[in-house]
Amino acid sequence: MSDRLDERIVMAIDLDYFYAQCEQVRNKEIRDKPVVICVFSGRSEDSGAVSTANYIARKLGVKSGIPIVTAKRILKGHADSVFLPMDKQYYELVSTRIMDMLRSGCDGFEQVSIDEAYLDITSKSAGRYSSAESMAREAKQRILGSEGLTCSVGVSKNKLISKMAADQCKPDGLLLVEPRNIENFLGTMPVGKLPGIGPKLEEKLNSLGIKKIGDLAAFDEEKLSSIFGRNLGPHLKEVANGIDSDPVSGREATQLSRIITLKHNSSSFDFKDDLRPLARDIAERLRESKNGFKSISAIAITSELKVKTKAHTLEEPSDAEERIFSEACKLFEAFFAEPLRIELRRVGIRVSTFEKKWEPEGSGVLTDYF
DNA sequence: AACAAGGGTTTAG
DNA sequence: TCATCTAAACCCTTGTT
Numbered sequence: 001m002s003d004r005l006d007e008r009i010v011m012a013i014d015l016d017y018f019y020a021q022c023e024q025v026r027n028k029e030i031r032d033k034p035v036v037i038c039v040f041s042g043r044s045e046d047s048g049a050v051s052t053a054n055y056i057a058r059k060l061g062v063k064s065g066i067p068i069v070t071a072k073r074i075l076k077g078h079a080d081s082v083f084l085p086m087d088k089q090y091y092e093l094v095s096t097r098i099m100d101m102l103r104s105g106c107d108g109f110e111q112v113s114i115d116e117a118y119l120d121i122t123s124k125s126a127g128r129y130s131s132a133e134s135m136a137r138e139a140k141q142r143i144l145g146s147e148g149l150t151c152s153v154g155v156s157k158n159k160l161i162s163k164m165a166a167d168q169c170k171p172d173g174l175l176l177v178e179p180r181n182i183e184n185f186l187g188t189m190p191v192g193k194l195p196g197i198g199p200k201l202e203e204k205l206n207s208l209g210i211k212k213i214g215d216l217a218a219f220d221e222e223k224l225s226s227i228f229g230r231n232l233g234p235h236l237k238e239v240a241n242g243i244d245s246d247p248v249s250g251r252e253a254t255q256l257s258r259i260i261t262l263k264h265n266s267s268s269f270d271f272k273d274d275l276r277p278l279a280r281d282i283a284e285r286l287r288e289s290k291n292g293f294k295s296i297s298a299i300a301i302t303s304e305l306k307v308k309t310k311a312h313t314l315e316e317p318s319d320a321e322e323r324i325f326s327e328a329c330k331l332f333e334a335f336f337a338e339p340l341r342i343e344l345r346r347v348g349i350r351v352s353t354f355e356k357k358w359e360p361e362g363s364g365v366l367t368d369y370f
Numbered sequence: 371a372a373c374a375a376g377g378g379t380t381t382a383g
Numbered sequence: 384t385c386a387t388c389t390a391a392a393c394c395c396t397t398g399t400t
Contacts, residue, residue, distance in 0.1 A: 311377075
């Protein structure tokens with residue numbers, strides 16, 4: 001019996017330095033310059049962080065997450081550098097057009113973020129990597145032809161390896177990793193290259209002498225479980241061996257949040273007005289998705305950048321702006337009711353535990369689910 | 371033991 | 384004043400069934 005029949009072929013598509021590339025399409029003048037996409041917090045002239053940068057800027061040391069001021073310092077000698085505010089709405093338009101195009105004609109589709117998607121092309125490729133390669137080239141060509149954007153594409157037997165293949169060949173790459181080559185592909189890579197293994201976990205693994213994915217793949221599973229727990233331990237062993245049965249399929253969102261940076265740090269609840277737009281925005285999003293929430297959290301980031309949350313669960317789901325606002329206010333008041341002297345830099349609201357098939361407040365219309 | 375709720379950490383883009 | 388914004392997956396503790 002062949003073990004190929006149930007084997008999938010999964011394509012991972014990752015749009016290169018997406019926000020910056022979108023800007024380059026809008027304005028060809030900046031194509032050969034360092035381009036930095038910024039999220040300005042509004043605190044002061046250049047306060048905020050870098051969202052992403054094109055490869056010219058990256059090569060010079062500008063990475064996502066660094067302060068805008070730091071990026072400006074790095075690019076001081078490059079008078080042609082371009083700093084642009086993030087225009088998420090525009091990037092979403094572009095993304096939607098691309099995703100809609102990709103969605104058609106595959107067995108399964110999963111958009112994982114604004115610039116990444118998985119396609120299950122098992123049947124369309126008839127399970128052959130030669131066909132899969134043609135499909136990957138075609139996808140790249142269609143995206144380039146319609147939007148002028150390059151992307152990186154990975155193809156393998158599951159999402160994990162396809163994603164790693166796409167990561168490995170970016171930008172503007174295409175890499176197929178056939179099942180028989182997976183062991184080789186992974187073996188000598190640092191463990192930190194595995195999705196889900198960030199700096200903290202990598203450091204912990206390194207301290208155990210586990211540096212390469214091959215080391216992790218061969219490590220005693222009992223030991224891993226005792227160190228990393230019953231869930232993470234076995235999971236680490238699995239991914240290190242290239243195993244991932246997670247299907248390509250859409251998922252419903254489970255939470256929705258909005259957060260802002262306050263103009264000035266606050267030691268008391270004097271930012272009520274700032275919460276109003278957040279509540280309004282969340283209510284609007286809930287209506288769009290026809291969801292009600294049962295759980296609501298206040299998110300607070302202190303002046304030391306520590307994250308604190310307070311949550312409350314409702315008896316019945318709601319989607320009302322007023323409810324979001326009033327519950328959030330209550331939770332924030334609780335922060336300052338504590339004896340601790342807390343100073344907040346950023347504040348936000350999150351709702352979760354959604355219920356669909358749920359009757360919006362005040363609609364007065366009976367739903368027909370039961 | 372299983373589950374819900376509240377709070378925190380890590381990862382990712 | 385260097386330090387955005389959104390989302391998911393875990394982990395832990397506590398309390399209840």
